[in-house]
Amino acid sequence: MTVRQWDAEVRKYMNYQWYPGHMTKARRMMEENIKLVDLVIELVDARVPLASRNPDIDAMGKNKARLILLNKSDLADEPVNKLWKEYFEKQGMYVLEVNSKSGSGIKAIHGLVKEACREKIERDRRRGILNRPVRAMVVGIPNVGKSTFINSFAGKACTKTGNRPGVTKGKQWIRLNKSLELLDTPGILWPKFESQEVGLKLALIGSMNDNINSVEEMTVSLIGMLRERYGGVLAERYGVEEATEAYDLLKDIAKMRRCILKGEEPDMKKAAFLVLDDFRSGRLGRISLEMPCME
Ligand code: G4P
Numbered sequence: 001m002t003v004r005q006w007d008a009e010v011r012k013y014m015n016y017q018w019y020p021g022h023m024t025k026a027r028r029m030m031e032e033n034i035k036l037v038d039l040v041i042e043l044v045d046a047r048v049p050l051a052s053r054n055p056d057i058d059a060m061g062k063n064k065a066r067l068i069l070l071n072k073s074d075l076a077d078e079p080v081n082k083l084w085k086e087y088f089e090k091q092g093m094y095v096l097e098v099n100s101k102s103g104s105g106i107k108a109i110h111g112l113v114k115e116a117c118r119e120k121i122e123r124d125r126r127r128g129i130l131n132r133p134v135r136a137m138v139v140g141i142p143n144v145g146k147s148t149f150i151n152s153f154a155g156k157a158c159t160k161t162g163n164r165p166g167v168t169k170g171k172q173w174i175r176l177n178k179s180l181e182l183l184d185t186p187g188i189l190w191p192k193f194e195s196q197e198v199g200l201k202l203a204l205i206g207s208m209n210d211n212i213n214s215v216e217e218m219t220v221s222l223i224g225m226l227r228e229r230y231g232g233v234l235a236e237r238y239g240v241e242e243a244t245e246a247y248d249l250l251k252d253i254a255k256m257r258r259c260i261l262k263g264e265e266p267d268m269k270k271a272a273f274l275v276l277d278d279f280r281s282g283r284l285g286r287i288s289l290e291m292p293c294m295e
Helices: 003-017 020-032 056-060 078-090 108-116 118-126 146-154 198-205 212-229 234-239 245-256 270-279
Strands: 041-044 065-071 094-097 134-140 171-177 178-184
Touching: 020 056, 020 108, 020 134, 065 078, 065 108, 078 094, 078 198, 108 118, 108 134, 134 146, 146 171, 146 178, 198 212, 198 270, 212 234, 212 245, 212 270, 234 245, 245 270
Parallel strands: 041 065, 041 134, 065 094, 134 178
Antiparallel strands: 171 178
16 A cells, blocks of 8 residues: 555544544534633644644634643754744744643643733723632543543543533533633544645544554554654664664664564564554654654
8 A cells, every 4th residue: 555545544543433424513613611611721742733733723712812732742842842832832822831641741731821811800890890700611633641641630620510501501511610711522623634644643542443454554654653753662672773764774773673573474463553553652762753843
């Protein structure tokens, strides 16, 4: 299968998950929910902050305070995380690097929410409205870590405030403290489909089920990116010679790791899964697949 054919496969799969009706429904829900909040907390995957966003959220979240969380920052390259922080800050957003799994960076959110919503808080105060909590919603594409984040951020200490007729009809809110409430259903954004490269990156970070037939192609692409941007990583982990072309490199990895079929043929699929899994779990080190200066 060529990379182009593989990309077509990925797009077919994505379109299968996000058929137009599904997307229209998700968009409608998002538009409805955004009206209820002061702040949109958008989770992106720090390894691919652009591919893991949906650009429509900028239009939908216009006039709202915006907080971008570079989630899974533990898996991404630290200096590159800093560049992404600057990149989004230049666009007027507040940004934090977080690891929702360990809870790292989560505490700092409260201070930043106050800063992001300062105008609203002051406007309320001028109108004599005191202590009205900031309302926020969490959005992101599937698998970016929304549920993990909500569990980590809201924890056990929070209480569900229940339905409030008139204002928040039918919606559940989680009260974190007296100044912040979260809409408790994470808003699922649809990935963008325009570019083949986006499909590849989303597949690599595991935002789509692995299409078994494509894993080899996908991993060969990953190996190409790693050779280019993270020279030495593959050599160190697998003891292979990186000067080799990406497909042959995967073959060498298969041999080094004894992924062998009957007749001493390298088991490329097994080796591909091994590399992919090492990448996704951080065993290859902290790796960013997108850099702001390259976009
Ligand atoms: P979603 O609601 O947006 O769909 O995502 P969810 O919270 O289910 O998280 C998807 C996967 O990402 C989970 O892994 C979760 O543990 C992991 N994850 C979330 N945030 C972080 C983070 O900041 N750093 C790292 N390293 N991982 C994160 P899983 O493999 O599906 O589950 P599990 O094996 O961790 O239980």
